[in-house]
Amino acid sequence: MSEHRSGSSADRESNASVVSTYDDHVMPIWKSLNVPVKRASGCTLEDVDGNEYLDVFSGISVTNAGHGNEAVVDAAKEQLDEFVHGCSYVHPNEPVADLAELIADVTPGELQKSFFCNSGTEAVEGAIKLARKYTGSKEVIALEMGFHGRTLGSLALTGNKSYKQGMAPTLNDVAHATPPYGYRCPRCDGDRCDASCADELERVIGSHTSGDLAAVVVEPVMGEAGIVVPPTGWLERVQEIAHDHGALLIADEVQTGYGRTGELFASEHFDVEPDIMTQAKGIANGLPLGAFTASAEIADAFESGDHLSTFGGNPVACAAALATIDELQDGIVDNTREQGEWLESELAALEDEYAVVGQTRGLGLMWGVELVEPGTTGPQNVAPRPDAELASAVADHLRDESSVVMGVGGYYKNVMRFQPPLTISRDQLERAVDGLRTALDAIA
Template sequence: MERSSNKLVASAYDDYVMPIWKSLNVPVKRASGCTLEDFEGNEYLDVFSGISVTNVGHGNDAVVDAAKAQLDEFVHGCSYVHPNEPVASLAETIADVTPGDLRKTFFCNSGTEAVEGAVKLARKYTGSKEVIALEMGFHGRTLGSLALTGNNAYKRGMAPTLNDVAHTAPPYGYRCPRCNGDQCDARCADELERIIGSHTSGDLAAVVVEPVMGEAGIIVPSRGWLERIKEIAHDHGALLIIDEVQTGYGRTGELFASSHFDVEPDILTQAKGIANGLPLGAFTASEEIANAFESGDHLSTFGGNPVACAAALATIDELQDGIIDATREHGRWLGAELEALEDEYDAVGQARGLGLMWGVELVEPNTTGPRNVAPQPDNDRASAVSEYLQDESNVVMGVGGYYKNVMRFQPPLTISRDQLEYAVSELRMALEATA
């Protein structure tokens, strides 16, 4: 049945779609660049990009053309049964653009699958089973990846099947008693050593971290923190899996966020922005580690779909043709503007980020919050700000963070300075209107 209005689409969601996500409630008829349009012709500035997915802009011509051209050739031949050119070219390109000696890639359909596959590979290579992830981290919602996710809001009522998982403290300097608002440094990373000694049996296969923690509230570690995590993992014979599902493909002003910290992963997971909206995930490892997989150890019927791979190749070309450079420039401007909000508004506890991945943490002034360091998180204010922006300013901005109190700036990387200025101006208006 054709849906021709916002009301009909919303009604169909209520009647037939499982309630798995609190929607931003903008029924989308079409999208272009950084703009969403609903069925009534209303246009919205998108500074969320479908949770950091459409990095080179909605409807990017080069990506759309590449996908259409591949559709005319063939859509599916199961990439692990019939070798084909889009998969071969993308795998070679990923080997060229990823850090260090990462060389061989497995293609799947999502970030969750990429993380679970990476853990399987780490277990096969090391011969060990235990895994450590970060408290407040997010790695997916299937039962295996959910075990790694460090937030009970996602686990309630579930029963994760990976029992050999422990968690260590995140580099959340704003609420860290030791760092008291500064970035967590290498000393905080030493907590991993304690967790290994007290929560594992000496059978550690991998440590899994996001280089910038997205769902936790755009938490940015120090360079020394991530370096120390890798050092400790290797000291215990484990691999470092860096989860770049949300941070990869230009989001932070580098093709991969780990480059900011001069840390090379043993296994790198990717998805979201890799194909600008077409479903594709991947994990990449060195030849030695990758060759631990034997025929039949891992497989995906739809993984490496040639249409998605063609789109991914076009996406990488677009990113390297000036978009990443612009992201760095826009990110410096945006960071200065958002950090200024800390002095302007008592309700803004901290602004933090890299490139065009920024979070603004909202708090209740003159209160004492978790860890007795920073003020109480104000998730009600964050929800009100998001609603104001959508209803009064036609700006779509996500809310996240462990405490659901962080405004998330993650626009398409093609956003203009004028559009960024408008979004920041309207955020100020929303902060004042919800005071």
């Protein structure tokens, strides 16, 4: 053991020193956007060297109400002065009670009771436990290319080898159905995808399960798959099939929830009332908090001791969440819809302007720009080959030449991700789109 800590925060006065300390002391699992953040405000990041960037990724769709939102920060500070921890499942307290009541009010349908945890992954795992307890069944179906977390249980639901390599998921009773990814679906013939694709679920139930189905888990808009938006009627049909087999529909709204798609929850776009809904990311604008919410009938299947979390429902995070929801409902979701409509038309124009832009798709301020190799034949002989190298180069150009931080994702790592703080202005969005055009002109 060393005699003293090397490289204290006072010594780290450059981006390079922060990165060096990460290399020395943080496990090598972080995927860097190469912007060591010292402070952030609104949609702006400042690195340790004093450079400023426009953030259109918001920490993977987390700071929905804007970095450093004053109302959220003040709410957290006020709660810090009262008490920080009492374990919400041992000592009932007002922030948790108020947040649970508010979530019951703002979520779709009859969702009434919430369990609070620390992350989206935990919310998904808890939701699966609740579905199993309520139905008495064990099997679960998720979607290929879907993402639900990285712990062993949630990883079994995640339909992407790149997240699973070297691991052994412990949930064996999981099957996967085809996602509503019309652009790369041979059945849908390109962009023409309709709700009939949901009938694929019937085939999976018949061929990959024993008939002991507890739940079907889906993201209403698939984030890590590349911002995949299902066609009208698809999610409703999935729920209908699940119910026909005695199973529950779990809507994973970890990434889509809290205003991201122009509604408070993405399920509302599709007129679907989930049986269980998972939440995290934007719920507390950056403070660690997750939740899953169910109807009273389903929630009451849990008995004392069935589930618990020492830090779940931390009162400081819950106070921040209360302020976050108030801020979102006080104009921020309206801004999301307004700016999202403009962004939709601007990104659609890119499909005509650039051969390397295969498709743009999204809702609200959750948009993906899929980059491809024109003239090639990609997976399943439907759309051109994904161009992950181009996407990575475009992201680097955006950061280095336009000072715009944009995420890259998708199943094939070829999708530029517009997921900014929902407070973003038109001028800032224009700057991001102009930067994307400049990068495509320079590289493609």
